[in-house]
Amino acid sequence: MFFAPAHRASFAPRSFDRSFERFVNDAFSASRRSLNVEQDDKSWTVTLDVPGFAREDLTIGIEGAVVRIESKADAKRKFKAAYELPQDIDVAASEAKLENGVLTLKLGKLVPVSNVAQLTIN
Numbered sequence: 001m002f003f004a005p006a007h008r009a010s011f012a013p014r015s016f017d018r019s020f021e022r023f024v025n026d027a028f029s030a031s032r033r034s035l036n037v038e039q040d041d042k043s044w045t046v047t048l049d050v051p052g053f054a055r056e057d058l059t060i061g062i063e064g065a066v067v068r069i070e071s072k073a074d075a076k077r078k079f080k081a082a083y084e085l086p087q088d089i090d091v092a093a094s095e096a097k098l099e100n101g102v103l104t105l106k107l108g109k110l111v112p113v114s115n116v117a118q119l120t121i122n
Contacts, residue, residue, distance in 0.1 A: 035083070043093065044085055044107045051101035052077055060096055060105070062089050067105065088112075 034049035046067070050058065057075040061068040065088050070080040085107070093108025 037083075037085075039109075042109055044089075044105075044109070046083070046105040046107060048081075048103045048105075049101060050079060050098070050103050053079065053098070053101070053103075055098050058098070058103070062091050062094065062107070064088050067107065069103070 034047075036047045038045045048069070050069075053071065053075065057071050057077075058079070059070055059072060061070075065085045066082055067085070067089065068080075068082045071078050088110040090108035090110040095106050097104045097106075
């Protein structure tokens with residue numbers, strides 16, 4: 001019995017198409033992949049590429065262990081991201097800096113407060 005191979009060239013994407021698809025995916029997902037998180041005993045340092053944004057274009061919100069970064073409505077470009085860290089963030093010990101399109105957040109770790117009360121035994 002003789003089997004002829006099926007010709008699938010018309011269905012396979014060309015090399016150029018795959019290269020273009022990779023370029024588009026990299027261009028639109030670059031902000032997600034540029035996140036870098038480092039930590040020490042007292043804080044996390046989060047760096048994120050946000051090219052084309054000024055300080056006035058971004059807002060940073062912290063709620064518990066979640067950091068929300070988004071562009072304002074009147075900004076030329078749109079950006080919106082949220083990141084959850086493993087521990088609550090101390091807002092008073094946190095700061096943000098934007099230099100040359102790189103946003104650096106130094107987020108203080110909130111020290112858990114023990115609410116344990118001692119009872120006397122009668």
